[in-house]
Amino acid sequence: xxxxxxxxxxxxxxxxxxxxxxxxxxxxxxxxxxxxxxxxxxxxxxxxxxxxxxxxxxxxxxxxxxxxxxxxxxxxxxxxxxxxxxxxxxxxxxxxxxxxxxxxxxxxxxxxxxxxxxxxxxxxxxxxxxxxxxxxxxxxxxxxxxxxxxxxxxxxxxxxxxxxxxxxxxxxxxxxxxxxxxxxxxxxxxxxxxxxxxxxxxxxxxxxxxxxxxxxxxxxxxxxxxxxxxxxxxxxxxxxxx
Amino acid sequence: xxxxxxxxxxxxxxxxxxxxxxxxxxxxxxxxxxxxxxxxxxxxxxxxxxxxxxxxxxxxxxxxxxxxxxxxxxxxxxxxxxxxxxxxxxxxxxxxxxxxxxxxxxxxxxxxxxxxxxxxxxxxxxxxxxxxxxxxxxxxxxxxxxxxxxxxxxxxxxxxxxxxxxxxxxxxxxxxxxxxxxxxxxxxxxxxxxxxxxxxxxxxxxxxxxxxxxxxxxxxxxxxxxxxxxxxxxxxxxxxxxxxxxxxxxxxxxxxxxxxxxxxxx
Numbered sequence: 001x002x003x004x005x006x007x008x009x010x011x012x013x014x015x016x017x018x019x020x021x022x023x024x025x026x027x028x029x030x031x032x033x034x035x036x037x038x039x040x041x042x043x044x045x046x047x048x049x050x051x052x053x054x055x056x057x058x059x060x061x062x063x064x065x066x067x068x069x070x071x072x073x074x075x076x077x078x079x080x081x082x083x084x085x086x087x088x089x090x091x092x093x094x095x096x097x098x099x100x101x102x103x104x105x106x107x108x109x110x111x112x113x114x115x116x117x118x119x120x121x122x123x124x125x126x127x128x129x130x131x132x133x134x135x136x137x138x139x140x141x142x143x144x145x146x147x148x149x150x151x152x153x154x155x156x157x158x159x160x161x162x163x164x165x166x167x168x169x170x171x172x173x174x175x176x177x178x179x180x181x182x183x184x185x186x187x188x189x190x191x192x193x194x195x196x197x198x199x200x201x202x203x204x205x206x207x208x209x210x211x212x213x214x215x216x217x218x219x220x221x222x223x224x225x226x227x228x229x230x231x232x233x234x235x236x237x238x239x240x241x242x
Numbered sequence: 243x244x245x246x247x248x249x250x251x252x253x254x255x256x257x258x259x260x261x262x263x264x265x266x267x268x269x270x271x272x273x274x275x276x277x278x279x280x281x282x283x284x285x286x287x288x289x290x291x292x293x294x295x296x297x298x299x300x301x302x303x304x305x306x307x308x309x310x311x312x313x314x315x316x317x318x319x320x321x322x323x324x325x326x327x328x329x330x331x332x333x334x335x336x337x338x339x340x341x342x343x344x345x346x347x348x349x350x351x352x353x354x355x356x357x358x359x360x361x362x363x364x365x366x367x368x369x370x371x372x373x374x375x376x377x378x379x380x381x382x383x384x385x386x387x388x389x390x391x392x393x394x395x396x397x398x399x400x401x402x403x404x405x406x407x408x409x410x411x412x413x414x415x416x417x418x419x420x421x422x423x424x425x426x427x428x429x430x431x432x433x434x435x436x437x438x439x440x441x442x443x444x445x446x447x448x449x450x451x452x453x454x455x456x457x458x459x460x461x462x463x464x465x466x467x468x469x470x471x472x473x474x475x476x477x478x479x480x481x482x483x484x485x486x487x488x489x490x491x492x493x494x495x496x497x498x499x500x501x502x503x504x505x506x507x508x
Contacts, residue, residue: 134328137298141322142393143345152341156332233331233375 021203029203030210039192043211046177046188049105053112054173058166060113061121066154069128082118090114091179103184108177115176116169123168127161128154156231163227170223174216243275243427244308244319244396246295251304253290253453264290266453267304272446274309274396275427279440281481282450283489288433289325291450292399295431296322308397318345320397321390325405327382329374335361335385336370342389360392361385363418365411380407387415391422400432404439416442420465437485441477442467449481451488459484 003023009015010022017025033039068075075082090111101107135157139149155162181190189208196204253265264287272278280288293299295306297313297320306313313319321342329338339357348356361367364384374382383406390398400419404412420443423430434440440447441461449457459481463473 134324134326135330138324138328138330140298141296141320142342143318144341145345148341148344152330152333156330159332231332233373 018200018202021206025203026206026210029201030207033204033207039207039211042187042189042192042208043215046181046190047215049108049181049188050112050170050173050177052105053109053177054116054170056109057113057116057120057169057173061117061165061169062124062162065121065124065128066150069125075125085114086118086122090176094180094183098184108180108185108188111176111180112173116173119168119172120165123161123165124158127158127165130161131157159231160227163223163231167220167223167227170219171216174212174219178212244429245274245310246270246272246397246429246431247305247307247310248295249305249307251291251294251306252302253287253294253299254302255290263453265294265301268454269304270448270455272429272431275429276446277423277430277432277444278446278448279432279434279444280448280450281434281437281440282456282485284435286450287453288450289401290453292322292401292431292433295397296320296399298322319395320399321393321395322399323387323390323401323403325401327374327379327386327406329377329382329385331374333373334370335366335372335374335377338374338385339370339389339392342393346394356392357388360388363391363422364388364415380411383407384411384415396428398428398430400430402433402435405435412439417466419443424465437478437481438469438474440481441474442469447477447481449484449488451485452492456488457481457484 006020007023010017010020030039093114094107094111097107097110101110131154135153136149139153144152177188178190178193181188182194185191189212193205193208196202196208248268248270251265251268251270252263255262255264266287268287268291280291282288290299294301295313308316308319329335330341333341336354336357339360340353343353343356358367358370361370364387366381366384366388369377369381369385374385377385383403387400387403390400403419404415407415416439419430422428423443430444432440432444437447441463445461447459447461448455449459459477461477463471463477467474
């Protein structure tokens with residue numbers, strides 16, 4: 001619908017072709033960049049950064065949430081620090097991160113880690129805390145070991161919260177990545193957008209934006225499908241609630 | 243089977259400035275292999291007592307011993323059937339039952355045989371592959387019972403296990419429980435609201451009120467017991483009377499406590 005409206009407005013020359021090029025022009029440019037290998041290269045670079053940063057975040061945030069969910073005092077004591085860090089936009093830290101980590105990959109990955117950490121950590125923390133007491137009692141009467149409690153009670157019990165955090169965290173890390181690539185990068189979708197803007201190629205800018213949107217949509221769908229596959233009971237509960 | 247010894251057991255629930263004594267300095271000895279039913283009105287402390295014996299709550303005072311061993315040192319002694327079915331929604335019925343055997347480190351084939359046997363006892367052997375969300379309340383409760391049956395525990399704690407079942411299934415399972423008790427000789431504590439059920443199954447019925455045992459009634463009827471027998475009806479009447487008397491005496495105590503306060507108002 002939006003695409004049709006956009007096409008119609010361009011056709012009728014109601015919008016400036018320099019500010020918003022026609023869909024045909026954008027798609028043609030996208031196709032050209034794909035064939036030349038430039039767009040796949042930028043996508044691959046951006047995805048690599050996201051996956052590394054996201055992977056690091058998940059491997060820190062989930063164990064930390066698991067460790068802290070029974071240590072409420074520790075969380076209470078660090079509440080100021082957590083609120084401070086959560087309120088600080090990761091992009092505001094880019095100058096510092098460049099100073100600390102240089103203009104290479106590390107600073108961009110650090111931005112992603114900072115952006116994705118809190119949604120993943122806080123959702124997992126809430127999830128572990130909100131596992132029904134009845135399941136803990138069941139585990140106690142069944143005399144389950146610590147590992148079995150984690151495997152059969154805690155992780156599946158907290159799963160819906162964990163997945164929500166992972167989905168939000170992925171969106172945040174994707175947004176932060178593009179922001180980081182706008183500052184100091186020689187490749188990646190953020191770089192493609194900034195470089196195209198400097199060369200006054202709005203069609204290429206739109207190609208970059210569309211690529212980001214489409215990739216975000218695809219990965220959101222993949223995470224949703226994984227959730228449904230791994231926790232069909234939560235999907236049915238949501239249906240019942242509706 | 244295992245002997246259970248409770249000494250001066252007290253359980254207090256903190257309720258802001260108004261703590262509630264659920265179990266009040268209760269002492270009790272149950273011989274190994276005994277079948278004890280606990281009856282009483284809602285809130286009299288039956289379930290709290292069962293949770294204390296199961297180790298789900300630490301007593302504020304008193305001790306619990308199994309064959310002379312302190313409860314906190316005796317692991318894997320009891321199997322508890324909760325009031326609610328409490329099946330993990332993310333596991334199939336079969337996996338829910340297998341989970342009950344994990345701490346026993348049973349070989350897989352043996353474990354599967356045991357859960358199949360337990361599921362057959364409660365007529366649920368065809369639903370092993372189902373998820374709990376696809377079971378009715380009664381079916382889930384039967385699996386809850388099967389979970390306790392498949393464990394090799396010497397103390398069974400049953401908290402109104404047949405409460406959610408239809409009359410026909412309830413009668414069937416009461417007979418099964420009677421048969422299993424004779425066959426395996428576990429020590430059983432059965433919390434129930436159904437006085438007939440208590441007389442039918444137990445060899446000792448405790449009536450509780452305000453966290454203490456009011457009456458300890460031995461049931462000496464021969465097994466299998468017939469609900470239509472006059473001696474059965476006499477036992478039921480005796481227990482009913484015990485519960486009524488204890489309720490009347492606590493009501494009059496409350497009345498005596500309130501009276502001076504009310505006099506002040508008038």
